[in-house]
Amino acid sequence: MEHITLLLAIVVVTALVFDFTNGFHDTANAMATTISTGALKPKTAVAMSAVLNLVGAFLSVEVAKTISGGIINEEGIRTEVIFAALVGAILWNLLTWLMGLPSSSSHALFGGLIGAAVMSAGWSAVNGSTIVTKVLIPAVAAPLVAGLAAMAATKLTYKIKANPEAKATAKGYRAGQIASAGLVSLAHGTNDAQKTMGIITLALVTQGVVAPGSNPPLWVIVSAGVAIAAGTYLGGWRIIRTMGKGLTDLQPQQGFAAQTSAATVILASSHLGFSLSTTQSCSGAVMGAGLGRKGGVVRWSTATRMFVAWGLTLPAAGLVGAGAEFLTKQGPWGIAAVAVLLVSGSAVIWALSRRKPVDHHNVTADDLDEEPAGVVTTAIAAVTPPPAAGSVAAVADEDLKTTIPAPVPTDPAAPPASAAAV
Structure with a gap:
């Protein structure tokens, strides 16, 4: 790690911050369906995903090589360009997390990198053919392929369910769902953690620390794996809620089909060096699983918002990256200004998220307004005795599910009911 300058150290730290946001932004990819179907408790699910993300980071470097030497030309790229690109990616990640939209962290990084590189050196700094073949085509194909596969797998699981006991079947699918969720987490580590490895390696190339075309050094692999695992453990509950309950209602069979x-x-694309979006792949699979069950529905209003976010990710992150690079070109004060904008923007988004927090207590609630986050409401409910049968509180507690007929007014001059009956 010799020849690490102050600027390079800032870029490395910023890249690891992006990796951290990638972790909690994309936790939903692996664990949203597992949590929504009750196969795993929320905290258990994210802990398992974090460990497997860390393991996956060590399995391959093909995607990292695509990032570090494929999307943009390494010659003539300044370290400041990478810093500007990361700023665009981080701010877009945080904004879409605030909105609960499962957008692509990968495309946010690519957009920021492309925008900053073009601002720095013009369109010649971008390898258009690599972007088309290894970014844009997988971006369209991955959710379609995953969705069709999940739809077919869902239909098959319901057809082969002959006459087993319901409890045994549910347990079997839940076990399969846990295993498939682990596989998605492992795949996420092999694909997304490598993107940060690639961006750090690119920064090292710009400073002459490593030669162009080199594999990521071991310390880069370890730090990127730890950062994405830590972010994954944080949860990213807003996007988990959207993926698990906002797109469709999933049963264990559908969750298993979607995740598998x-x-x-994802694993096939990592092997081929395609830097696809794990978010888009998993979202497509969830929608396919929703359509694969008879009577299943997809909430297209939520899906439409998600599609819009997908389409905006590359250009929006690119514009922020280009603007940040314009400032960094002005000298040290410009770099400092970009750093201040990153920190202040992140702080504002975090403050806005606290207005209606989502965490592991209410991530599966039907309505966030009905059950505030935290354990206070649960504790009160635990120590409050149930209302007496027939009381007004009992009727209110049932949420007026049973309509109580209004009493019929009686005539004081009329005889009692018993006398009338005689």
Whole structure:
């Protein structure tokens, strides 16, 4: 790690911050369906995903090589360009997390990198053919392939369910769902952690620390794996809620089909060096699983918002990256200004998220307004005795599910009911 300058150290730290946001932004990819179907408790699910993300980071470097030497030309790229690119990616990640939208962290990084590189050296700094073949085509194909595979797998699981006991079947699918969720987490580590490895390696190339075309050094692999695992453990509950309950209602069979299909697509792309979006793959698989069950529905209003976010990710992150690079070109004060904008923007987004927090206590609640986050409401409910049968509180507690007929007014001059009956 010799020849590490102050600027390079700032870029490395910023890259690891992006990796951290990538972790909690994309936890939903692996664990949203597992949590929503009750196969795992929320905290257990994110802990398992964090460990497997860390393991996956060590399995391959093909995607890292695509990032460090494929998307942009290494010659003539300044270290400041990478810093500007990371700023665009981080701010877009945080904004879409605030909105609960499962957008692509990968495309946010690519957009920021492309925008900053073009601002720095013009369009010649970008390898258009690599972007088309290894970014744009997988971006369109991955969710479609994963969705169709999940739809077919869901239909198959319901057809082969002959006459087993319901409890045994549910347990079997839950076990399969846990295993497939682990596979998605492992696949996420092999694909997304490598993107940060690639960006740090690119920064090292710009400073002459490593030669162009080199594999990521071991310390880069370790630090990127730890950062994405730590972010994954944080949870990213807002996007987990959208993926698990906002897109469709999933049963264990559908969760198993969705996760297995997504993991297969992600692992295959990692082997080929395609830097696809794990978010888009998993989202497509969830929608496919929702359509694959008879009577299943997809909430297209939520899906439409998600599609819009997908389409905006590359250009929006690119514009922020280009603006940040314009400032960094002005000298040290410009770099400092970009750093201040990153910190202040992140702080504002965090403050806005506290207005209606989502965490592991209410991530599966039907309505966030009904059950505030935290354990206070649960504790009160635990020590409050149930209302007496027939009381007004009992009727209110049932949420007026049973309509109580209004009493019929009686005539004081009329005889009692017993006398009338005689």
